[in-house]
Amino acid sequence: MKHSTQDLALFGGGPAFLEDRRVGRPNQGDRRLFLDRMNQVLDNEWLSNMGPLMHEFEARVAKLAGVRYCVSLCNATVALQMLVGDRATGGEPGDEVIVPALTFPATAHAVRWRGLRPVVCDVDPVTGLIDPDRVEALITPRTRAIIGVHLWGQACDVRRLEKIADTNGLRLYFDAAPALGCTHEDTPIGGFGDAEVFSFHATKIVNSFEGGAIVTDDDALAARMRAVRNFGFGAGGRVEEVGTNGKLNEAAAAMGLTSLDALESTVAHNRANYETYRAALAAVPGVLPLEYDARHRNTHHYMMVTVDEEAAGLHRDVLLDVLRAENIVAQPYFPEAMHQLQPYADESTVPLPHAEALCEQLLALPTGPGVSADDIGIISDVVRAAVAHGPEVTARRRTETTAQ
Numbered sequence: 365m366k367h368s369t370q371d372l373a374l375f376g377g378g379p380a381f382l383e384d385r386r387v388g389r390p391n392q393g394d395r396r397l398f399l400d401r402m403n404q405v406l407d408n409e410w411l412s413n414m415g416p417l418m419h420e421f422e423a424r425v426a427k428l429a430g431v432r433y434c435v436s437l438c439n440a441t442v443a444l445q446m447l448v449g450d451r452a453t454g455g456e457p458g459d460e461v462i463v464p465a466l467t468f469p470a471t472a473h474a475v476r477w478r479g480l481r482p483v484v485c486d487v488d489p490v491t492g493l494i495d496p497d498r499v500e501a502l503i504t505p506r507t508r509a510i511i512g513v514h515l516w517g518q519a520c521d522v523r524r525l526e527k528i529a530d531t532n533g534l535r536l537y538f539d540a541a542p543a544l545g546c547t548h549e550d551t552p553i554g555g556f557g558d559a560e561v562f563s564f565h566a567t568k569i570v571n572s573f574e575g576g577a578i579v580t581d582d583d584a585l586a587a588r589m590r591a592v593r594n595f596g597f598g599a600g601g602r603v604e605e606v607g608t609n610g611k612l613n614e615a616a617a618a619m620g621l622t623s624l625d626a627l628e629s630t631v632a633h634n635r636a637n638y639e640t641y642r643a644a645l646a647a648v649p650g651v652l653p654l655e656y657d658a659r660h661r662n663t664h665h666y667m668m669v670t671v672d673e674e675a676a677g678l679h680r681d682v683l684l685d686v687l688r689a690e691n692i693v694a695q696p697y698f699p700e701a702m703h704q705l706q707p708y709a710d711e712s713t714v715p716l717p718h719a720e721a722l723c724e725q726l727l728a729l730p731t732g733p734g735v736s737a738d739d740i741g742i743i744s745d746v747v748r749a750a751v752a753h754g755p756e757v758t759a760r761r762r763t764e765t766t767a768q
């Protein structure tokens with residue numbers, strides 16, 4: 365138990381953990397199953413180019429997402445680039461795609477990489493999700509598409525966004541990188557808009573080392589995306605599209621399948637962790653776990669809290685330093701909104717106060733199968749001790765950083 369600021373590792377106390385408790389530790393699943401699959405890959409001598417494990421992985425992801433087609437890819441960023449560059453998006457250089465201000469940089473990078481202009485849209489002040497009212501206000505004759513992001517696995521307001529896209533003749537894509545296994549009401553994330561994108565990066569709930577997918581019910585789009593990922597070769601073996609190399613290799617598929625096998629148990633563990641955190645942090649002023657809309661299912665892969673500086677008596681970044689000194693490797697997701705990133709500083713003409721405020725407050729705490737209820741008790745004790753002495757911790761950190 366930490367009682368005074370003296371007990372905090374930041375000020376010389378012993379750290380709460382000898383081994384890091386981290387955000388985004390990989391969900392590797394059962395090692396024996398993975399190695400069995402790797403033996404299969406080597407026995408097959410089929411290492412890439414649409415192998416049997418890739419097909420098995422695609423079928424399982426499509427089923428989970430409730431869609432007809434899954435086009436697996438080397439990562440989600442390439443998936444987004446392929447959708448933005450698809451002929452159905454249309455788009456001349458300088459045409460616009462509306463993206464939320466609060467997301468991972470890849471969402472806007474994919475737009476800019478294809479020569480279109482990301483137009484940054486503010487978000488809901490509570491959920492952090494793209495705000496449909498503001499989307500409508502940003503539509504111009506040059507708008508070609510909207511990309512919604514299901515942040516922390518929360519479903520966007522998919523119905524309203526679909527209506528806005530329909531009314532204005534726009535393509536609608538979802539960056540569902542953080543939302544595999546989540547739902548909108550009883551419908552799995554995956555089938556909304558024209559297509560959705562998953563990431564299987566090492567830090568995501570299901571990982572394939574690196575990987576991604578486009579999921580859709582549109583058969584023509586799926587066929588084009590299959591061609592594009594393989595240098596533009598169509599089903600007949602002729603080059604039909606301007607292509608890239610976006611293929612998911614067999615070692616990646618082997619890990620993806622193994623990680624997918626562990627999904628349900630991971631979700632159960634995460635859900636219990638979320639409830640443990642909520643109970644443990646309930647009496648800590650200003651440190652508020654994000655509340656999720658109970659109509660939708662969340663995998664709780666991200667344990668998000670907001671740190672309200674006034675109520676907590678310290679800024680998110682001060683708490684982050686306190687935690688890191690204890691070997692609790694929390695993350696400030698996201699420290700900057702899209703228009704605060706240097707390449708996109710000119711891409712917004714309107715103020716984006718909600719995203720900016722959330723970027724000062726959001727903190728991801730460690731969770732996942734590697735974090736136990738006991739760990740959460742210790743992490744929450746550290747948070748409680750820091751908040752109990754908020755102004756003193758802030759002042760000491762300031763003097764000690766200046767002294768260095």
Ligand SMILES: *Cc1c(COP(=O)(O)O)cnc(C)c1O
Nearest residue numbers: 439440441468470541542563565
């Ligand atoms: C992780 C993530 C990405 C990038 O995925 P990669 O597979 O690493 O390219 C894109 N968008 C969001 C919202 C993400 O969380």
